[in-house]
Amino acid sequence: MTSDPVIITAAIVGAERSVEQCAALPITPEQLVDAAVESVEAGASIIHLHVRDEDGQPSQRVDIFSKVTDLIRQRCDAIIQYSTGGAVGTTTQDRIAPLVLAPEMGTLSLGTLNFGEDIFENGHDTIIEIAQGLRLNNVVPEVEIFDLGMMETLERYLAQELIPKKFHVDFVLGVPGGLSGTIENLVTLVGRLPKGQSWSAAGLGRYELPLTLHALAMGGHVRVGLEDNIYYRKGELAKSNAQLIERVVRIAKECDRPIATVEQARQMLLA
Ligand code: KMH
Ligand code: ZN
Numbered sequence: 001m002t003s004d005p006v007i008i009t010a011a012i013v014g015a016e017r018s019v020e021q022c023a024a025l026p027i028t029p030e031q032l033v034d035a036a037v038e039s040v041e042a043g044a045s046i047i048h049l050h051v052r053d054e055d056g057q058p059s060q061r062v063d064i065f066s067k068v069t070d071l072i073r074q075r076c077d078a079i080i081q082y083s084t085g086g087a088v089g090t091t092t093q094d095r096i097a098p099l100v101l102a103p104e105m106g107t108l109s110l111g112t113l114n115f116g117e118d119i120f121e122n123g124h125d126t127i128i129e130i131a132q133g134l135r136l137n138n139v140v141p142e143v144e145i146f147d148l149g150m151m152e153t154l155e156r157y158l159a160q161e162l163i164p165k166k167f168h169v170d171f172v173l174g175v176p177g178g179l180s181g182t183i184e185n186l187v188t189l190v191g192r193l194p195k196g197q198s199w200s201a202a203g204l205g206r207y208e209l210p211l212t213l214h215a216l217a218m219g220g221h222v223r224v225g226l227e228d229n230i231y232y233r234k235g236e237l238a239k240s241n242a243q244l245i246e247r248v249v250r251i252a253k254e255c256d257r258p259i260a261t262v263e264q265a266r267q268m269l270l271a
Pocket of ligand 2: 011014015048050083085227
């Protein structure tokens with residue numbers, strides 16, 4: 001087993017959950033900033049960022065992304081990764097809009113999928129438009145893979161040079177409509193990656209903990225947070241994003257995976 005540092009990404013809010021479901025969900029800019037800072041203090045080096053508007057609704061407004069980014073940067077160093085996924089139904093134009101702020105990273109989902117009862121639309125034209133937005137603003141993509149077919153899309157687009165050469169891969173497993181977060185699925189996906197490609201695993205809901213364990217054992221990186229999973233354990237809601245991160249840190253240390261600093265994460269993913 002590798003003893004390389006593990007990069008922890010904190011997915012602090014997402015677009016799908018509400019405070020009615022989990023009181024710890026950060027919503028306002030101040031809450032998002034506090035959650036980001038606490039996550040970094042707990043061991044995260046990447047903040048996967050969605051924001052909400054004044055009504056608590058998911059938003060891709062540039063002014064809110066700008067405010068939250070500035071406030072995070074005033075309080076800590078972190079790689080800030082903007083969501084270009086937004087919420088289901090967000091227009092491509094809105095999804096790309098915050099990239100003008102040139103975050104260090106941004107997401108790039110590689111295909112359409114059923115997303116619970118909704119459809120997360122990522123047709124070819126949308127993918128290419130978002131990839132161009134990333135490229136124009138020098139943003140390193142985190143390619144989000146929700147299903148095995150998206151791996152084949154990644155291979156095809158790489159061959160066609162439709163996405164930048166430098167990227168990180170995140171396997172987001174457990175969306176109802178996508179690939180579930182089983183160990184077999186993770187092993188299959190990782191086995192298809194180009195040699196040396198950096199990757200992380202994000203298991204949704206009950207898949208979060210087992211996928212974390214397996215990603216650590218397989219030498220990968222890990223994403224956790226209330227966007228992906230609002231429970232600490234079955235029937236017990238998480239108290240904070242930091243609580244979920246602190247658990248990863250404890251497990252990683254026991255597995256001889258030191259926690260990557262922000263600077264190490266930059267070197268590994270962005271240099
Ligand atoms: N909210 C999901 C529909 C991303 O951040 O890029 C999409 C999502 C992916 O969360
Ligand atoms: Zn997201």
